Amino acid sequence: MDSLDALLREAEIAHGHLCAGQILGVRMAMLGCERLGIGDPRGHDRKRLVTYVEIDRCATDAIGVVTGCRLGKRALKFRDWGKMAATFVDLSTGRALRIAALESSKQLARERYPEIENKNQQQMRAYRELPDADLFAEAWVSVTVEPRELPGYKGERVACSQCGEGISYDRFLRSGDAVLCYSCAHPDERYYQPLTGDAAPQSANSIPGPRCECP
Known part of the structure; x- marks a missing residue:
């Protein structure tokens, strides 16, 4: 697997900017793959991994970059629970690990870098350096991936x-x-809900363009 810095650069390109959530997502995905023994999720091991994400925020884009899991590949599953958490499922072994970001990591960032006033910059620096145990809670779980949910079904x-x-x-x-x-x-x-009658807007072709204001 690529280094943290290399993956963060890829995440920044894919997402459009780098933020604390991106760093959490990259590290969360790296940790999940490490625990499952998946060393090359975007290459040799690409068919082994299915990932469930629980929030539609920055971390989800970062997780996709690290794991190679995408909605279009049916390897990324979204559950709208509003939690900074993800579950990594190894299809070859059936093992699954759920990783959730700890709320306490925000306070640790404040304590470690009180001189940094910008909260995002403060967390970005701390989240690069804090050990995994200070950032995440890990739990081995059971996940049943139904045949119709599998990639390639x-x-x-x-x-x-x-x-x-x-x-x-x-x-x-x-x-x-x-x-x-x-x-x-x-x-x-x-x-x-479909709009009908007067509630439906005019089609684009029927809307007149702007009038010329030239004298």
Whole structure:
């Protein structure tokens, strides 16, 4: 595995900037891979690892950089729990380790570098140097990764009987003879609601462009 500094440079490029959360994410992922004995997660060991992340913040981008796990590869799983934590699952052995950032690390950063007024800069410096035990809580856990959740899973592709949109990876429900996507089966629970009638905005093609203000 690359060095901490090298991985931080990659994380900064991928995320757009370097911050305390990025450093935590890189170190968390490095620790998870080390504990599982995965030395080359983006190369030789790339098919062994599935990672569950519990927050949609900076650390998640950093974890993806270190592990090579991506949503598009179906190797990164997001659980919106609002916690700076991740679980690393070794598919080859079934072992799984959950790592959570300790709240106490913020106070340790303040105590170690009280002369640094900027909180982010203070934490960035401390998080590079503090030992893993001062940054993270570790717990071996059991994770059941269902076949349909595995990278490379090939399930049937069907069309929703109501909206007609294609559905992959068994994400559908049967109602009698009908096959429904989750959105049509539970319209009150979907994250969007269709706009109709006067509530719907005009299409982009029908909106007039700005008028010329030249004299």
